[in-house]
Amino acid sequence: MKVVIAGAGNVGTYIAQDLKEAGHEVLVIEESADLVAKLRATSSINFYVGDACEVDHLQQAGVADADVMVAATGDDEDNLVVSLLAKQEFAVPRVVARVNHPKNYWLFNESWGVDVSVSTPHLLTSLVEEAVSVGSLVRLLQFGGEGGQARLVEVTLADDSPAADKAISELAVPRDATIVAVVRSNHVVVPRGDTVLQVGDEVLALVTPESEDPVKAILIGG
Numbered sequence: 001m002k003v004v005i006a007g008a009g010n011v012g013t014y015i016a017q018d019l020k021e022a023g024h025e026v027l028v029i030e031e032s033a034d035l036v037a038k039l040r041a042t043s044s045i046n047f048y049v050g051d052a053c054e055v056d057h058l059q060q061a062g063v064a065d066a067d068v069m070v071a072a073t074g075d076d077e078d079n080l081v082v083s084l085l086a087k088q089e090f091a092v093p094r095v096v097a098r099v100n101h102p103k104n105y106w107l108f109n110e111s112w113g114v115d116v117s118v119s120t121p122h123l124l125t126s127l128v129e130e131a132v133s134v135g136s137l138v139r140l141l142q143f144g145g146e147g148g149q150a151r152l153v154e155v156t157l158a159d160d161s162p163a164a165d166k167a168i169s170e171l172a173v174p175r176d177a178t179i180v181a182v183v184r185s186n187h188v189v190v191p192r193g194d195t196v197l198q199v200g201d202e203v204l205a206l207v208t209p210e211s212e213d214p215v216k217a218i219l220i221g222g
Contacts (some may be wrong), residue, residue, distance in 0.1 A: 001025065004066040005093075006052035006082045007073035008035055011098060015072060016045045029061050053081045064090045071097040075101070076104045080112045082085035087113025116143050133163065137216045138167055149208055152180075155219040157201045162221045171218050177211035180204050 001024045005012045006089035008030035020026045028045055029052040032035050036047045050057035052073070063069060069086035071079035079097045086092040097112075099105050108117035134159030143150040157164055161170055168179055168191055182189040183202035191193060199201065207215050216222075 001067045002062075002065055003068045003070060003074070004029065004061060004063050005070040005072055006079070007071070007098075008039060008047065009074055011074075012070070012072040013039060013043065013045065015070060020045060027061060029057070045183055048066050052087070055085060058085055060088065064093065066090070066092050068094040068096065070094065073098070074100055075192070076107070080107060080114075080222070083108075083113040085113075091163070091191070091207045095177075110203055116141070134158065137212075137220060150208070151207050151212065153204050153205055153207055153212065153215070155216070157197060157199050157203060157219065159199055160197065160221065161197075161219060162217075163203070164199045165198045166197060167193065168195050168197065172208075173205075173218065174211040174214050176204055177207040177215050180206050 003019050003024055003026050005016050005026065005028045009168045012028055016026045016028050026045060027048055029048045031048055031049070031051050033049045036049050039045070040047060043059050048057075048061040050061060051148040052071075054057060063086060066086075069082070071082040071086075073079055073082070073188050076099060079099075083095045083097045086095050094115050096114050096116045096118065097108050099108055099117050102119055105117065108114045135156065138154045139151055140154050141152040174178060179191045180184045181204040182195065182197065183204070184198065185202070203219055205215050207221075
């Protein structure tokens with residue numbers, strides 16, 4: 001997989017190194033030649049010196065061949081521009097954008113070419129809720145920004161969950177939703193139709209805005 005990352009700050013370079021070690025082809029676009037020179041001295045990551053907000057620089061960097069574009073700069077405006085160009089000008093299949101300021105989260109949606117937006121404060125809030133919430137639905141990740149068409153949610157089954165002791169095939173999960181994983185005693189269970197859910201299971205489901213409430217009713221009740 002070819003991944004192009006805009007921004008050679010701490011976030012961008014960490015992602016790049018992680019993906020490179022995982023065997024992916026990675027290129028980081030960075031405007032500061034001095035920063036790139038410094039990083040090249042200690043890293044084997046491939047860099048392109050240029051402005052990721054400029055179409056011609058993205059073209060020269062080979063963004064048209066990328067499978068994933070990551071807008072990871074420290075500026076939300078730049079990340080939005082990079083995302084829009086990657087999607088509209090180069091039709092990159094997957095665009096992931098970093099949200100620096102929580103108040104800008106609503107902007108990071110399909111209109112700006114964003115497939116997945118990552119806001120650290122929102123993510124931390126979700127993880128805190130996930131750690132302490134039993135019998136409630138927690139949104140872990142939203143695809144396409146605010147109002148996106150897919151959400152990853154988690155429910156820890158309480159004692160009175162209507163899904164407890166039932167096989168997944170019995171739950172009548174909506175067609176536009178799916179249970180993607182079950183975490184049980186710190187082990188991941190790949191869900192199948194005959195998988196029986198148990199009290200205390202952490203159930204992860206991919207839902208749409210329309211199917212979220214029905215899935216919530218199936219797993220929580222009410």
